Every structure is written in structure tokens, then in C-alpha cells.
Amino acid sequence: MAADGTLAAGAPRTAGHGRATTLERFARRRSTIAFMMTLPLILVVAGLVAYPAGYGMYLSTLNRRMTENIGFGNFEILFDSDTFWNVAWQSCIFAITAVVLKALIGFWLAHMLHDIPAKGQRKWRGMLLIPWVIPPALSTLGWWWMFDPSYGSINWLFSVVGGPQIPWLGEPWWARASIIIVNVWYGAPFFMIMYLAALKSVPDQLYEAAAIDGATGLQRLRYVTLPMMANIISITVLFSLIVTFANYDIVRVLTNGGPRDLTHVFASYAFQVGILSGNIPRGAAVSLFMFPILAICAFFVLRGVTRRNKEQM
Amino acid sequence: MADKEFTRDGVSRRQVLRAGAGVLAAGAVAAPMVHAQGTGGTLRCGFWDHWVPAGNGILRELAKEWGDKNRVDVQLDFVTSNGNQILLTINAQAQSRTGYDLMSFPTWEPSNHARMLEPVDDIMGRLIQKYGPVNPAGEYLGKQDGVWRAVPAVSGTQMKPPCVRFDLFKQHAGIDIREMWPAEPKPGPTASTWNWETFAVAAEKCNAAGFPFGLPMGSFTDAVDWVGALMTSYGAHLMDEKGNPTVRNNPKLRTAVDMLVRISKTLPNDVWAWDDGGNNRALISGRSALIFNPPSAWAVAKRDAPQVAENCWTVPMPAGPEGRFQPYLPYFWGIWNFSRAKPAAKAFLEFLSQREQAERQTNTSNGYDIPPFPSMADFKVWETEGPPVGSVYNYPLKPHHNARTSVAMAPAPAALAVQAYNQGLNTKLIARIVQGGESADQAMAWVERELNTIRRGG
Known part of the structure; x- marks a missing residue:
């Protein structure tokens, strides 16, 4: 499958130019198109899954007042409870x-x-x-x-x-x-x-x-x-x-x-x-x-x- | 050259970027406090959504009066406490540092968010000068490290004294509670006998007659509050002022625990899972001779079970060896430090806290809302509400009650007390003994371990 670096078929060349620019070629690559099409999903996953999860992990390393990083301190405390x-x-x-x-x-x-x-x-x-x-x-x-x-x-x-x-x-x-x-x-x-x-x-x-x-x-x-x-x-x-x-x-x-x-x-x-x-x-x-x-x-x-x-x- | 290559329909990339930057700049400039023509700006308030519908109406009315006079556009939202919505809103706004200018903060939230609340010492100074000191529990919760972080609110603030079925009490416990605590500014002849021992005997007699007291023992506030008030009246605390557990070798705590165990044995077997509505349902259904609650249960009974409401009488808490303590659950009005309308917010809060405005709030809530100043305990509404007239006369603390307000888990630092409070450690201590079959020593050792867990981690 040519989802890597091949060009999408039938993409028109820019009018008035004999050769496509590097940017145009990049935009016409199948991998670029695939990436652009999945970008909304990636953004949704990053914004609604990865970021909250990462933020949750970060929060769990803070003290109660959220002023100091205590590493795994909260987990240690929980293990003693x-x-x-x-x-x-x-x-x-x-x-x-x-x-x-x-x-x-x-x-x-x-x-x-x-x-x-x-x-x-x-x-x-x-x-x-x-x-x-x-x-x-x-x-x-x-x-x-x-x-x-x-x-x-x-x-x-x-x-x-x-x-x-x-x-x-x-x-x-x-x-x-x-x-x-x-x-x-x-x-x-x-x-x-x-x-x-x-x-x-x-x-x-x-x-x-x-x-x-x-x-x-x-x-x-x-x-x-x-x-x-x-x-x-x-x-x-x-x-x-x-x-x-x-x-x-x-x-x-x-x-x-x-x-x-x-x-x-x-x-x-x-x-x-x-x-x-x-x-x-x-x-x-x-x-x-x-x-x-x-x-x-x-x-x-x-x-x-x-x-x-x-x-x- | 590159511009031309990316041109479509005559719009260049640079033009698009320039236009975008312009929009962003315009947005940033326009973002701060919006001044409509002829006004002193906009004040966004998130108040607690009152149980009593008219409780929201009076705040709208007061906001309009003050806003018109000061040419401020006061925008009000009412955030419900159902499903802890108000707590979620407060936490979301604290994390994002954006939201309302001022908000209603439930009991422990001023201490939880002290760092993010604008100090209100100036307002409180003037109010205290005018109306005398705030009740001690209000000061304990609203003042952090010597600084007032929020103004004790009128709207939403409640006490939880006993609401007694005087007919059942007289018939089964042999106590005329209206004679003991009449609707007059003086105690009855037998008021001095109203202590926890008398209470326990009455609980046993009423239970034997099929009308057990409706006292919750779960982890909701009604349960934690009354258990906390009883412990305080025995001088029994789980933590001291510095947050050190004071459970071990504490004879006062042991005596309080023994009394709580004794009372618990007279309660219905499902009180361990009651929520804050459990006691209300017990009273309104006519199955209970006594609950600890603000007048809301009685107010609902007036509508749904008038024959029950006509026999209800609110009285002060029983006394213990160290005095009489009334469960107190206040709301606060606080101003976020990210607010862009701090002067307007302060002026509005000072206006709401004046005696005249406080009385209007209390009147529209049928006496439910309690002002934070003991000097305001003489509003007429508590004398006139009924039936029976005088039923809620003793709802606010009066001088002749010789009582103080109580917050469970005080005097521990609020940051620690709130955790013990919300985890219901005092009720679970009793539940482990009565329901779990543990010895008092085992249960106390457990609560000490939990308190130490709370202390750790800053």
C-alpha cells in the first residue's frame, strides 16, 4: 500500500508552473493526506484523553495545596491507608x-x-x-x-x-x-x-x-x-x-x-x-x-x- | 513570490495571517471588564441555588436594587448543590482561573481555596464594627491565617437543632418540650435538664413506643454534624488545633463515644446509609419523634403532612458536660482573586450583609437562612412562622440558650478538618462499633490511623 511516500494520483499541477514546489509535493503525498485526515481524531484524542490523563498524573504528584511536587508521596500514603x-x-x-x-x-x-x-x-x-x-x-x-x-x-x-x-x-x-x-x-x-x-x-x-x-x-x-x-x-x-x-x-x-x-x-x-x-x-x-x-x-x-x-x- | 504561490481567490497567506492577528488583538483588548454605556461595569455572581424558590428571588431583587443604584450590571446564576454541582463549579473555576467574580462557597471551601480568594478584611471590619462579632464557627471557617477570605453569607446558612414532635415526646418520653423551651426569650423551668442523658432516655422510650429518633449515621453532613456537636459538648475532639490526633487516652472522647453508641442502638437499622433526606422523610412520614434539621423538613411537612407539622417544635441542642453546641453549616460569599470587578464585588457583598438585607433574605426563606451575626437573631420571622406559631422561635441561637455554634472536626486546622469531615470519620467510628462489632479500642485505633493518613502529604 502506498500510504507512505507516494504521490496521490491525479493531483493537478499548479497552473502556470512547470514543476511542483517541495511544499506542494509534500501536501500531495499520501502519507500527508492520511495524516491530515486523521488529524481531527488525533486532536480529539490528545485534547480529551492524553491531556487529561497526563494532567491527572501530574496532579497526583503534588501535595494537597498543589504547591510542591512530592513524587509518589500520595501513592505511598494511600498504600498505608x-x-x-x-x-x-x-x-x-x-x-x-x-x-x-x-x-x-x-x-x-x-x-x-x-x-x-x-x-x-x-x-x-x-x-x-x-x-x-x-x-x-x-x-x-x-x-x-x-x-x-x-x-x-x-x-x-x-x-x-x-x-x-x-x-x-x-x-x-x-x-x-x-x-x-x-x-x-x-x-x-x-x-x-x-x-x-x-x-x-x-x-x-x-x-x-x-x-x-x-x-x-x-x-x-x-x-x-x-x-x-x-x-x-x-x-x-x-x-x-x-x-x-x-x-x-x-x-x-x-x-x-x-x-x-x-x-x-x-x-x-x-x-x-x-x-x-x-x-x-x-x-x-x-x-x-x-x-x-x-x-x-x-x-x-x-x-x-x-x-x-x-x-x- | 511565496505569497503569490499560495494565493487563492486573491487572498494571500500574509493577508490571512495579518487578519487573524488583528482579530486576536481585538479580542484580547476587548476581553477585560465589559463596560456597557452608562454603567459601572458587569459583575458576574454564582450564588447557591436555594432550596426555597423565593430564596433566589430575593437575591435577584437585591441585586437589581444595588445594581440600579450603582449602575452596575449584576448578572446572577444560581448553581445547585445537587450532585455537588457547586463544588465542581468552584473547583473547575479555581483550576482554570476564570469564571464568576464572586461565588457562594459551601462550608469548607473558603479554606480549600484560600490562596485564590481576595481578602475581605475591610468588609468584615466594617460589618463587625456595626453588628458585633461573627459567631465563632463562622470565624473558624471564613478566616484563614488571620485573614478573612470570604464573607459569611446569609443565604444558605443553616443550623441543625432538634425538631421535636412535641405530642409524641410528651406521650412516650414524658417531656413537655414546649414548656421546656417556650417561644419566649427565656428558658422554661425544666430547661436545665435538657442534656444528652435526658436525650438518650427519651430516645430509648420513643424507640420502644415505635417512634425512634430519625438520626442519620452515614457520611452525609446531617450525620457528621450532629455527631460532631455531641462530641464537642463532651469536650471530645479527634484532632487538636495543630492537627495532631487526640484519640489515644482521651477519656472525654471515650465518654462521648459511649453515649453515641447508646443512642445509636435506639435508631432504625438503616440509618447507617441515610442521606441528608433520610431524617426529613422520617419526620414527614410521622414515624419519628425527633430529628436534627433546619426548618426545611417542617416546611415540607406543612405542605405534605400538616398534621405532623402542627406538632413540631424546634429547640436547642441537649447540653453535655462542656456546654451546649448547635450544629452549624454556613455558606460564604467569596471573591476570586482573578476577578476583574473586585471593588464592585466587595461593595455588593457589603450591601447584602447589612441587617436590612439580611432580614429580607431570612424572611423570604421562611426563617431558614441564618445571618452570621448573633446580634441578628431577633428577626420577627422566627416568632411569627407557624403553625404552630413559635415553632421555629428557638431555631437561631438566642442568648438564653447559652449555646455556641459547632462545626464537626473543629478545632483542627480547616485544611485537615475538611478531609475528616467529608469522610465522616466520626460517624464511621461509631458505625464500626455498633454495626461492625469492633471494640471501642479497635475503632479508635482505626480512626487514629485514618487521621494520620490525612495529616501526611501537606
């Missing part, structure tokens, strides 16, 4: 549990939908996507009303059937479960739609061949469906892991990190330390702690995808 390790542990529990549940439920829903005849599939698909299209800050507020132990509808329903009154948001494990429930409710449709698209792209011949070979339903799933969906599963899980790890609104609305900081995740704790408590550098350090964890996850997931692609080629 019980609350921070509690938040790190909680973030992992929340993200892993929620992503696994979303993946399983999404996978199951996708199969259910895939088996529905095309005519009736659209309305089910639309209905099941509703949680995903409602802004989470809004839907979480609805969940918060339902979870309210004294005035919420869930406990009211329990009381109608003589069930126990559960302190959904007041007791640590119930509060954790509530946050995960809401996150799964919100995120499972995304997995469903991705897996449904992947399922539709699996050639029917593979299933026919498996049927001729006498494969059971479970074997078809194990040896046909899963290998064909492996890449989309990996990418979806990685994407969801990143988004779930960085989740803020659900925790903020439902529990504000309580009780006893036992439902804080990195983003909500970073906000509490950085913005509410006026210690922006330490808040930046908390939020940056997500970066290495997610980078390691991304490395392994993407390496798996690349390896599978090579095997298929």
Missing part, C-alpha cells in the same frame, strides 16, 4: 462479580432471543434493551427509591407476603449486593446485544455439520458456539470491566460509599477524597490506581484475541 485497600478490594469484588453476572445473563438472554422467530424477536430485543438506554443516574434513583428500607416498594412487597424487612442499603453485604444488582440490570442488555450479533454471524453449516456428527446441544455450545464467539466475549468482557471498574453514578446515588466505606469503588472514593475533601492530588492518585489494573487485564485479553486470530488465519 486501611480505607484505600478496602476500596481496592471492594472495587475488584464489584467489578468482577458484576461483569461475570452480566456476561452470563447476557449470554443466556442472547440464546433465548436467537431462538425466537425473527418476526417476534424485534419487540423482545427492544424491551430487553430498555435498561441500557435509560441514563443510569436516573434509573439508579428509581432503584434507590425501591431499595429504601422504610418506604421502598421492595420491602413493602416483602411485607405483603410476610417476608423479612431487609436493610438493603444499610447493611454492608446487602448494600454490596444492591449495587451489583443495579449494575447487572443496567449492563446485561449490552452483553445480550453483542452476543446476539455474534450468534447471528455463526454459519449454520457448522451447526448442521455438528448435528450430522451427532453432537448434543451442550457439545454444540462447547465446540461450535463458544469458539466462534470467543473474541467477541473477550472484547465485551474487557470493555465492560473497564466501564464497571470506573463506575461512579450507581455507588454515588445508592450508598455514597457507605456503610463504613464498604461499598466505595475507586471513582466514588476518588471523588470523595479529591473534590469533597479538597485534596485533588490524592483524589487523582486514587483514580490513577485503576490504570495499572485495567492495563494488565487489557494486555491479557487482547493477547488472547490476537493469538486466536493468528490460529484462525
